[in-house]
Amino acid sequence: MHEAAIVRSLLDLAFQAATKAGLSNVSSVNVMTGKIHHLVNEVLLLHFDLMKATYNGFERAVLHIEEKDVIIQCYACGQTKELDRPFFICPNCESPDTKLIAGDELHIISIEGSST
Ligand SMILES: [Zn+2]
Secondary structure, eight states: OHHHHHHHHHHHHHHHHHHHHTOSEEEEEEEEEEGGGOOOHHHHHHHHHHHGGGSTTOTTOEEEEEEEOOEEEETTTOOEEEOOSSSOOOTTTOOSOEEEEESOOEEEEEEEEEOO
């Protein structure tokens, strides 16, 4: 499953970062996900809660998800538009000559916790 693999890799990265920062008691992991990935937040949260106990110091961690809308810029008409459909066609002039400028994010923003 898509979400499970993503949560596993986010937790691996968060664990490395927490270890490096000396955090032994992580309270939250804040991530940014672009809507282009079509992730279901409830499923991400479920997998996070199932997997976190296998990471030392993450037993009480909470996952926070910030979702980013898919935004394209059109080379034909110059407009920047939010896309609400899965086609990279300008909603303004229907040109397919567009560039993705937001919505493909998938990374950790920050990790919070304490060292005690
Ligand atoms: Zn356009």
